Amino acid sequence: MTWELDASNVGTGLPLEGVRVLDLSRVLAGPLCAMVAGDLGADVIKVEGPSGDPVRQLAPPRFGADATYYLAVNRHRRNIVADLRDPRDFARVLELVAAADAVVENYLPSQFRDLNIATLRQANPDCVWVSISSASSTGPLADSPSFDLLAQARSGLMSVTGTSDGAPTKVGAPIADVVAGLYAAVGLVTGLFARVSGRPGRHFEAPLLESAMSALVNQAQGYLVNGVNPGRLGNDHPSITPYGPVRTADGWLMLAVGTDGQFEKLRAVISDSVVSEKRFDLNDDRVAAREELGKNLERVFSARGTGEWLIELADSGVPHAPILDLAGAFSQPQISNGDFIQLTSAPAGSLRQMATPLLVDGVRPKIRRGPQALGADGSLN
16 A cells, blocks of 8 residues: 555645655544644555544534544544454555554553564554554553543652642643654654664654653652642642732732842842742742742732733743633634734634644644545445
């Protein structure tokens, strides 16, 4: 089977133009990895089983027949249907693997064996093979099904998210899937570089559990150094203060005062005698007295509205931001007046989507092809 490039991926000038990626993955992390490659110019073919990627049905909300969940991570690819248990379909997928520069998959080890994926991989030992797994294949959890929520629970992320007197809380977006998908994309691009450097056939594994734990960065490193569980601090930072929301007369404002110099600038803006006391000069001392300092900052900031404070702080050198909902986030000029939101097409009609956040030589790549209907580019049987 020949693999001709889709017309939308020819003449783009993008870094991965001409690279062929076969996406055998489902749900979020794997499709996100393949989408990153597609955003950067790769020609991606997604193979779905006869019933489709399960994420198509993770709704509401929907846009036409498909869940918006599916639409979020499945642009820039052609879509074909194949049943790997059917010998004819298997043989044709094998031909696609043989022509691919990279393959992305997220089968459990038991599924890998049952579907004979090793035979597919052997068809092209020089291609970059990217596996998204529940947990590293060398450990006891490798064959346990997992999802973003379970990875957040098992990784420790939920133990540091939420208020100290409340329940452990998940992050409000599938952060474990996203981090794993991005690590997988790093592996894919690294493998392509290795091929160019004469070291083909690299296998990269992006495990969901370990990827989620890597997102803990400073929290995890602190535990590894001192053995103390950090616990939940709500919106407070374990090492910096003031570094969180403060209440205003009509809402909230986010402060991110990361240095003693920035704290001096905050003091200059608010001109409060208590906050200006020497005992708050150093961050270590502010962290130790975070509750008292927080009460005094709330006393000051609650005297005026958020809009007034945003004007007051605008040129102060104090890191700050309004706390926006999604409507506010998408309507702020940085986003609404730029090209991050682009119009593309989906089976149900025109669709607004977030494009890649990456700029290539100062230019954001355009969305060339929107998400496709199941089997839009045919089946293999």
